[in-house]
Amino acid sequence: MTLSSLIAHTPPERDVRREPHYYPDHISEMLEYGLPLFESLLRYSNLDSITKLQLLDTFKAAIMLHDMGKLDEDNQTVFSGRSKGKLPVDHIDAGIAIANEMLNELLAWVIRGHHAPGLPSKSEERNFRRKIIQNTNAPRDRNYLLRGRRHHRDGESQSREYFEAHLKAIELTESRLSLYKQRQISSCGEYPNLKFELPEESITTRLLLSCLVEADHTSSANYHDNVEMKRFNLPPRRWQERLNRLNDYVSALDETPYAQKTVRNQIRHDFYSECKERALTNDSMYMCSAPVGLGKTTSVTAFLLRKAIQRDASRLFIIAPFTNIITQTVTTLKKAVLLDGEESEKIIAECHHKVEFSNKELRQYSTNWQAPIVVTTAVQFFETLASAQPTSLRKLNALVGAVIFIDESHACLPPRFLKIAWSWLKAFSNQWGCQIVFSSGSMVEYWNDSFFVGELKQKIPDILTGAIDSRVGEIEKNRVEFKRLEQAISRSDLVEKIIQSLDDSSTKLKQSVLIIVNTVQSAAYLAYYLAEKFNQKNATPVKERTVLHLSTGLAPINRDNILQEILRRQKDSEWDSQAWFLVATSCVEAGVDIDFAVGYRERCSISSFLQTAGRINRHGRRASGTLYDFSFIHDEEMLKHPSFDDSSIIFDELWEGLVNKNKSYTELTTTALRKEFSRSNESQAIAESIYQDEVKNNFQEVDKGFKVISANTATVVVENSVVEALEKGYLADWRLVQKHSVQLWFNKINKLELKQIRGCEQDGIYSWINDYEYDDFLGIYAGLINPRRIFKQLGGVI
Incomplete structure (x- = not known):
């Protein structure tokens, strides 16, 4: 086998005659895409120049070594078709072995995190090192952090056989490591060799993994779709033009029949003027406590567009707690900042479960936060920051250098998650070039209250000035x-x-x-x-x-x-x-x-x-x-x-x-x-526990613990035609299920004895319409209220 014929991916089933995706090509494509991507992040970063160079070298090493175990001869035999089945050697361990030799902890963490189940927890890895020595004849002088087969340390059997299987995988890697290095260097060149600790600020680790996954998946997808590998470029932002367009839009609103010349409308006009004209400060976080009816969406957007112009921001993010607010905001943005000739879906990404896209490429573009303007739910936004999963973290890099508008901030998170979320936002603001505005008509200043955020307490300025605030106060009374x-x-x-x-x-x-x-x-x-x-x-x-x-x-x-x-x-x-x-x-x-x-x-x-x-x-x-x-x-x-x-x-x-x-x-x-x-000792304990897990780099615990919405519900379909299509197995569009279903708690599902739809048992989808009525006035209660009343009228006891 020649070095140029080493394989990274086999052809897709629909095109088995195609040349395989060769390993040197895959690494080269990732470098050509990934390095400019990561360099663009570093341009926004406030880290010192030495740290930036070390992070860039570590990232380059991660690209070059993340799949190095695929170079094993037994794996190449399967790739080339000379034998069948799964890869006999788990390819995850080789790159980590090299990282441990370098004493580059960050590199090892990112390579391990690139594979399921994602970024591991440091506490669990320390326990693993102790247990593998206790349960096997493993030498005590080796570094076993992150080593062995791919795993979920806290979710697997802890038997002696379990640890011996890991040790066997480690020993196999050690015995073949020199061959892997030789093939790696000969086919792809030298990789950076440097020592680096796992950063105290865990967002940095997540960002490196995000960029690695983005480069890897882009290369793999382009090969799979048989298209030329694209190069990384930030989207067309055109912030000054968008601000001009917004000014025109607001001016036009002042001339509509509904723009009555009231005191409130004059204040609204003055507030917008302040946001578009006041001198910009060097602060990176702001609040906007303006009450309702003052045009916060357009005014804060104008302020952030000016910040975007000043800092050449990567993107504009608007975060809101509810999908109806997102839909309303996107409708406004299409009128206010979309430029002539632009396709709205390419410029404004509306990210929530109900949105529809005209094609698969645009869905991917939106899902990965690639558009210049991204409007998404608070749940998706914050759970992405908390994630340890490579697929979820892929889009995180898009946040760096962005201007971020967190609308209705009081409703975005429960109190138990405020401290950890504030620590993430501070990291993006202080280290990764983000400008953030919190807005609400019932503002909660949790960041300025040590009871919520402890030692992270910080006062931030209000873009609603005293003069405007006093005028608003008079009419609000x-x-x-x-x-x-x-x-x-x-x-x-x-x-x-x-x-x-x-x-x-x-x-x-x-x-x-x-x-x-x-x-x-x-x-x-x-x-x-x-x-x-x-x-x-x-x-x-x-x-x-x-x-x-x-x-x-x-x-x-x-x-x-x-x-x-x-x-x-x-x-x-x-x-x-x-x-x-x-x-x-x-x-x-x-x-x-x-x-x-x-x-x-x-x-x-x-x-x-x-x-x-x-x-x-x-x-x-x-x-x-x-x-x-x-x-x-x-x-x-x-x-x-x-x-x-x-x-x-x-x-x-x-x-x-x-x-x-x-x-x-x-x-x-x-x-x-x-x-x-x-009043809730439990919530306070959860808040401190999940924050300490974040500080300790226990990524898996943070991922599992940071769930804004309980998952103890199931999908219940209320439309007969959708139920029939699911039962017959010919439903082509999953969005129809979303449109025609409700989410019910399992205790209600059990109490009402709802039945799972035939063929959907694995997905846990239930039918409402088979047992109860539904209409567009009362919804599911059309099937609960009427029978109940009839029963009572007939003298029944419920």
């Missing part, structure tokens, strides 16, 4: 009046109160009522009984409904339709002179540009109440709006949400300050969250 129903109220009495509230309202302009409750079931029942008062049937067309209902009890396709109808009614429509009602859960309380005359919010938390207040008399077009706080007399229909016990108590404690408005909303929401967090 009168925009919404806060009231409360002192006694817990029954569902039937609340229905009567809701209808009566419009008669009591001081305005006749667009009479509408927003009611937000704490559980999906409560929303469905309340919508059902309220609709009964207006003789509204479930089959009433959406545009004719007096009562709208919006919650995750509806499938995404129906939620989108309802949201579009709500937005339609915000403009001139037949509903301007008719009363209408929206019953919803918290999915509409943050970031959505909707406006109601009167609001009701089931007692939950200070931040939720303030966010709901942002939907009441949002633009100040009425003399005043009213928002009521209330609590239910809970029963089997109007369920109590157990997660809000503490926050409701704290809400009561802070009510006077909320009503009297003698404290800023930022102070109130920060105080409330601190009180909530202090």
